[in-house]
Amino acid sequence: MLAGINRSDQLNKLKESIIWDMVIIGGGATGLGTAVDAASRGFKVLLIEKYDFAKGTSSKSTKLVHGGVRYLANGDIKLVMGALRERGLIFKNAPHVSSVQSFIIPVYSIYSKLKYLIGLKLYDWLAGKLRIGNSAGLSKDDVIKKLPHINQKNLKGGILYYDGQFDDARLAVNLGQTAFEHGATILNYMEAIELHKNETGKINGITIRDTENQGTYRIHSKSVINATGVFVDDILKMDSPSHKNLVRPSQGSHIVIDQKFLDGHDALMIPETSDGRVLFGVPWHGKVLLGTTDIPINEHMIEPRPMEDEIKFILKTADSYLNPAPKREDILAIYAGLRPLAAPKDDDESTKEISRDHKLIRSESDLVTITGGKWTTYRKMAEDTVNMAIQVARLKDIPCRTKHLSIHGSTPDVYHAHWNLYGKDYQAIQQLIQEDDSLRELLVEGYEYNAAEVVWACRYEMVRKVEDFLARRCRLLLLDAKASMIAAPKVAQLMAKELGKTEEWIQEEVNQYIELAKRYTL
Helix, strand or coil, rough: CCCCCCCHHHHHHHCCEEEEEEEECCCCCHHHHHHHHHHCCCCCEECCCCCCCCCHHHHCCCCCCCCCHHHHHHCCCHHHHHHHHHHHHHHHCCCCCCCEEEEEEEEECCCHHHHHHHHHHHHHCCCHHHHHCCEEEECCHHHHHCCCCCCCCCEEEEEEEEEEEECCHHHHHHHHHHHCCCCCCCEECCCEEEEECCCCEEEEEEEEEEECCEEEEEEEECCCCCCCCHHHHHHHHHCCCCCHHHCEEEEEEEEEHHHCCCCCCCCCECCCCCCCCCEEEEEEEEEEEEEECCEEEECCCCCCCCCCCHHHHHHHHHHHHCCCCCHHHHHCEEEHHHHHHEEECCCCCCHHCECCEEEEEECCCCCCCEEEECCHHHHHHHHHHHHHHHHHHHHCCCCCCCCCCCCCCCCCCHHHHEEECCCCCCHHHHHHHHHHHHHEECCCCCCCCCCHHHHHHHCCCCCCCCHHHHHHCCHHHHHHHHHHHHHHHHHHHHHHHHHCCCHHHHHHHHHHHHHHCCCCCC
């Protein structure tokens, strides 16, 4: 049986007289990866997240583990090679939440077919020993067989290539568990409210507030790491009020539709839309994700909503490639994520001109800030960040250990028998059902999520709110927002019993969740 992360036990650690080696602000992909890296090297690590783990960008990706075919077209060979290497490591270290995905690019001219085939052969070659498949040209009949709903007018064939797919929020949770198992203290719903400095102006600690009970804690640390994604500038301004913004957020929007619109195992890749962007149609947990668009925006928020123009753009693009094509009434969920891209030097509005690589910054106060990058390269970003923190805090130079570190849930003796793409131990869940048969009850008709999974998530995955479970421990909010609203009262009741909450808490949680879920519907 797994050792659950008990939040009360984690809070008690804050009351001890510990001088932490590293305090990490931010519980998304980068922060959690950094906690795993630092804890596995033996450092004393505290990670805090203002909301729930991966609530922001890290749970709202296109669910791809990829090198970036588009970046290859832009000539960014180094970036692509690094991402392909990290893609291979994710497959090795977290096979329970990642898998190889085949993609098809339909082509409507012989020139396009030749261009994309040459480019993707290079893409394969750059992966080296971590290659996961061989790209190949497809005839028109081959494409129609694999994508029966593809627009056949002027179709000349296609290109088959391979990349990766994963469950972003589930990997984030497993990273948190991995960090905990290596000795890290991790807390969601814990906000950074003040940075502390010594007489020379160097950061030596932080004050944090528990947003559940409003308790505050003064934390002493040898280094502080700002890994807050699109919110890094907020922490940098806490350090220096005159700081100029480092990040230019880019919003990616997605719609979720029934799998019947692709009707197969292959994903659709549209390499050049009407305005030059890339669009994917990806099978995921029995549905299809269409996205992502990618547009610069001037503000950041924790719950962005796809803009109406972007939804129309996705549907219009799909209409050019699929027959029948999805309509507004076919959309099961919509969602948007913000990417923390390094701000351009001028006012160029194109996201093509904004760096996709990550950036590390050491402030005058010795605050370490990591920003940019993408999910696929989270491990390398974490390695670079910990290396800088070691230098800043003059810690023992212990080598990185994450290249071959198995992520929680991926051990071979457990993975093959009991784990699936959701990253949950179904043996443990079945044991709960044997102990209490009422936990067999499904949360909502049409989906296999059951009551035991809610109990399991409360005990082992630090679920504090209904949203935590329906949005990130299972993915029902992103798969079918209206179905998730139906499930919410049952989830709240189960959580209240497990966490010792009141009837008032149940009603408040359900109301809050319904308001949130409405943002994921049209």
